[in-house]
Amino acid sequence: MKEKVHIYHTNDLHSHFENWPKIQSFLAERKSFHEAAGEDVFIFDCGDFMDRWHPFTEGSMGKGNTKLLNESQYNAVTIGNNEGITLPFEDLDSLYKEANFEVIVANLYLPEYKRPEWVRPYIIYETIHGHKIGVTAVTTYYQKLYKLLGWELSEPFTELEMQLNRMKDEVDMIIVLSHLGIHDDEKMVELFPQIDLILGAHTHHFFHEGKKIHNTMMAAAGKYGRFVGYVEVELMSEPTIIQPTLFETAFLPSKTDEESFERELETIGKRQLAKKVAHLHNTLEFSWNGPSTLANLLCEALHEWCNPDCTLINTGLVLTSLRKGNVTKYDIHQMLPHPINPCTVELTGAELKEVLLHAEDGDWVDLEVIGLGFRGSVMGAFIHYGVEVEKNNRQVLIKGTPIEPEKTYTLATTDMFTFGRFFPEIRRSEVKNYFMPEFLRDIMEWKLKRLND
Structure with missing residues (x-):
């Protein structure tokens, strides 16, 4: 018997809650409408629903986001890198403790490859008329980073093949649900033609009417809740119609005032982050155009934490001053909202010199930066610690001694420079x-507490 099935999907919301009231109202209305017609409705999220740049997410370590998904009656979600590698192990392990939906991630494991x-790894849903829909999911293969946090991550396509083989005769x-990005999704189509529909994420791409490659349909809904994805499916012994479309959130009605909703979440987060961490006798200012008290302090803190030969950061990381008086976790979060980790890389003296001289270029200051964990606006100037750079005569001194071209040095910086293409020498380093x-x-909180001791 032929039947109609309705699938709604979101991805990469990144805790941009400005559109959430409209999304929530829309999903509730559509779900009610389809169910009244006796038709199945499924609602999925494809990862990066949370992002710790937002105080509501930071204050609850993502559990507030889980509550929002519960309220919108999602059937299942997968995780993105913002769930997977920006939360400590214990917080990810408990993130969905109160979830009323399923979490599907075929390639995530505990140590010794035990499944949490x-x-x-997959779910088989049975429709009203007895058709079976198999759903599996994979997340981005940041194996090394997951391992540092205590998880094991298997290669997505290897895992996918196993789950597809388990489902193939039953569905x-x-x-x-893919949090791999558009290029890996296109590769997935070629490797696994048995997949009927890929709901994509991670690279923030979108298709207004889907993209069909061979017999597989691809759908994706951009980022920040700008769109809600919808796929209409007609099923018999196999799908006869798979038609994606997007609803632009700006044109959807809302039963809740968006500004009030955002203010409420901000207030909740601010209250959860109200813990005092330090007391300042003077205001610490910041600037993106050059060195400042706060940026210098952050650079020094990073140097002390990582214990390298020298340290390099960009001033655009610092987004607010710290005012005189008590400093709370909320204050530090507003100053440094980025889900960015410290890191060290090993470089030869010649490579390190090239990086440091390149960082002296004035073109960096107004360069807009998007992604890589950066939640600011512009790169800003570069500042360093533990090293002297004389740009005019191209001299670099470490501990007062000219840098040795063949010697290996350790540079502390932020992880965004190991992923991005700003400094090829850092990106290519084999020891990170x-x-x-x-x-x-x-790290800044740790530094301020030490200054108060």
């Missing part, structure tokens, strides 16, 4: 050590 109790349709789960704001 809260994770399902009429196969859906993959990430300090996790601490973010830059944790």
Whole structure:
């Protein structure tokens, strides 16, 4: 018997709650409408629903986001890198403790490749008329970073093949929730033609009417809740129609005032982060155009934490001053909202010199930076600690001694420079050590407490 199934999907909300009231109202209305017609409705999220830049998420370590998903009656979600590698082990392990939905991640494991109790590798849903829909999910293969936090991550396509083989004889349709990004999704289509529908994420791409490659349909809904994805499916012994579309959130009605909703979440987060961490006798100012008290203090803190030969950071990381008086976790969070970890890289003297001289270029200050964990606006100037750079005569001194081209040095910086293409020497380094789960704001808090002691 032919039947119609309705699938709604979101991805990469990144705790941008400005659109959430409209999304929530829309999903509730559509779910009620379809169920009244006797038709199945499924609601999925494809990861990065949470992002610790927002105080509501930071204050609850993501559990507030889980509550929002509960309220909107999601069937299942997968995790993105913002759930997977920005939370300490204990916080991810308890993130979905109160969830009323399933969490599907085929390639996430505990040590010794034991599957967490809260994770399902796949789910088979049975529709009203007895058709079976298999849903599996995979997340981005940041194996080294997951391992540093205490998790094991298997290679996504290897894992996917196993789950597809388990489902293939039992289902009429196969859906993959993918937090791999558009290029890996396209590769997935070629490797696994048995997949009927991929709901994509991670690279913030979107398709207004889907993208069909061979017999597989791809759908994705951009970022920040700008769109809600919808896929209409007609099922018999296999899907006869798979038609994606997007609803632009700006044109959807809302039963809740968006500004009031945002203010409420901000207030909740601020209250949860109200713990005093230090007391300042003077205001600490910041600037993106050059060195400042706060940026210098952050650079010094990073140097002390990582114990390298020298340290390099960009001033655009610091987004607010710290006012005289008591400093709370909320204050530090507003100053450094980025989910960015400290790291060290090993470079030859020649490579390190090239990086440091390149960092002296004035073009960095107004360069807009998007992604890589950065939640600010512009790169700002570069500042360093433990090293002297004389740009005019191209001299670099470490501990007063000219840098040796063949010697190996350790540079402390932020993880964004190991992922991005700003400094090829850093990106290519074969020895990178990430300090996790601490973010830059944790290092600043540690430094301020030491100054108060």
